[in-house]
Amino acid sequence: MSSEAAARSGKLSPFEQLRYARQILQQESQTLAQLANRLNQEFCRAVTYLYECRGSVIVSGMGKAGLVGQKIMATLASTGTRSHCLHPAEAVHGDLGRIHHDDVILILSQSGETEEVVRLLPSLARLGVPILAMTSRADSTLGRSSAVVLELGPLEEACSLGLAPSSSTTAMLALGDALALVTSQMRDFNREDFARFHPGGSLGRKLSKVEDHLRSVEQCRVAPESKTVREVFVTLSVPGRRTGAIMLVDPRGKLTGIFTDSDLARLFERRRDLDLDLPVRNVMTANPLSIRLGSRMLDAVAIMREHKISELPVVDAEGKPVGLIDVTDVVGILPQPAWEHPVQPVRPGCRVFREPEGGRPA
Structure with missing residues (x-):
């Protein structure tokens, strides 16, 4: 043409x-x-x-x-x-x-x-x-x-x-x-009102609360910090999909630490088999990152991304664990927009593998 x-x-x-x-x-x-x-x-x-x-x-x-x-x-x-x-x-x-x-x-x-x-x-x-x-x-x-x-x-x-x-x-x-x-x-x-009217889709997930996605404490592994590593793994069993972390609590039921499958693997890699019979508090990550019940899921995702962790405990106002956010639970929730300001972790801390107090037993 x-x-x-x-x-x-x-x-x-x-x-x-x-x-x-x-x-x-x-x-x-x-x-x-x-x-x-x-x-x-x-x-x-x-x-x-x-x-x-x-x-x-x-x-x-x-x-x-x-x-x-x-x-x-x-x-x-x-x-x-x-x-x-x-x-x-x-x-x-x-x-x-x-x-x-x-x-x-x-x-x-x-x-x-x-x-x-x-x-x-x-x-x-x-x-x-x-x-x-x-x-x-x-x-x-x-x-x-x-x-x-x-x-x-x-x-x-x-x-x-x-x-x-x-x-x-x-x-x-x-x-x-x-x-x-x-x-x-x-x-x-406000954002909470907006989330109430938009419970579905990607927008709804980003504005939802952690309690809408957490694995309840009944689905998680929780143990006293005084038990040995061996006792914790032998006695704890939960139905369904198992999380990769155990939440440790003190006698009052407050979260004091976390011990992951990766922590257990490192014990074996470093040939620290004797540590299996020590109290788990000696080798747990003390004062772990956590998020309060009622916080937005977007804030939980931001904490997990920033600190490169796979599990994030959810605690109540008294610091007692009520559930856990696993990395597989946040798939599909987009990274936090620039205008958002995440809440600070309840107890900031570094992921440090602690040596047993007093060194290794003879």
């Missing part, structure tokens, strides 16, 4: 594709910058409605605006503001029953004259629910019927025809994020 034929067919060279794509992104970014400068007290009034809403925030819109509305609804719901969607066309066929007088309705319409939206307005007025409008013109039918108008202003779509919703939907989406996140911050919505 000749270059002229390609031009007539509307095909673009790779250079032209990139140039056009950059123009689209630049135009949409300029739209967002203009929208940011246009924000006024109406935005604060809208946030107040969302923050003080005792019911749900109902989000509605047609076409692309409706799809953007679904994302805004999901962001609101996941950041502490109860929210649902309402299709304008379905609303007038019975779904108005979803709306309660304590609700607030957020309607998205670039023109403010969308037929299905305009037809819905009288019914909403009779229900007495406040309407927050996201539209380009405050003097549109939607704007005049609303308690608050978030005016997008005149927008030029990034589409070459100036028709396909692009700049307008980007503006709606970003403004919806601003509404949801400002409201969330006013609610003091």
Whole structure:
């Protein structure tokens, strides 16, 4: 095909594709910058409605605006503001029953004259629910019927025809994020709240608590520090997958040390067979790293990565072991992001193989 034929067919060279794509992104970014400068007290009034809403925030819109509305609804719901969607066309066929007088309705319409939206307005007025409008013109039918108008202003779509919703939907989406996140911050919505609403997937694992993943103390090997190494290994047995470490405790049940399979292997490698009949406290790693019950799993992973350990005891407020995090339990949990600050270990220490007190027996 000749270059002229390609031009007539509307095909673009790779250079032209990139140039056009950059123009689209630049135009949409300029739209967002203009929208940011246009924000006024109406935005604060809208946030107040969302923050003080005792019911749900109902989000509605047609076409692309409706799809953007679904994302805004999901962001609101996941950041502490109860929210649902309402299709304008379905609303007038019975779904108005979803709306309660304590609700607030957020309607998205670039023109403010969308037929299905305009037809819905009288019914909403009779229900007495406040309407927050996201539209380009405050003097549109939607704007005049609303308690608050978030005016997008005149927008030029990034589409070459100036028709396909692009700049307008980007503006709606970003403004919806601003509404949801400002409201969330006013609610003091924190990481623990976020984790409660996101228990699944990689995000849920990173925000979960250590107690959601630990092997309970019943599944772990725990022994008094006064027992000999031989006694510990002969008498201790647990069902299921065995951890590679034994947690040692004092007479009060507090964690004092840890002894791993690797520690046992080193005894044999160094021909220290006689140490098998010494108290395990003589050869254990004393004051091991541990993490408190209630800490985030992300912090446990950070400690294990930083100190290159395979087992991390979990202790209660009194320092008594309640379980163990094994390296195989943290597979799939990503490394800690830069903005995170891990909790400090309960009792920092170095992994040192201690010689028996008084040297080896004669």
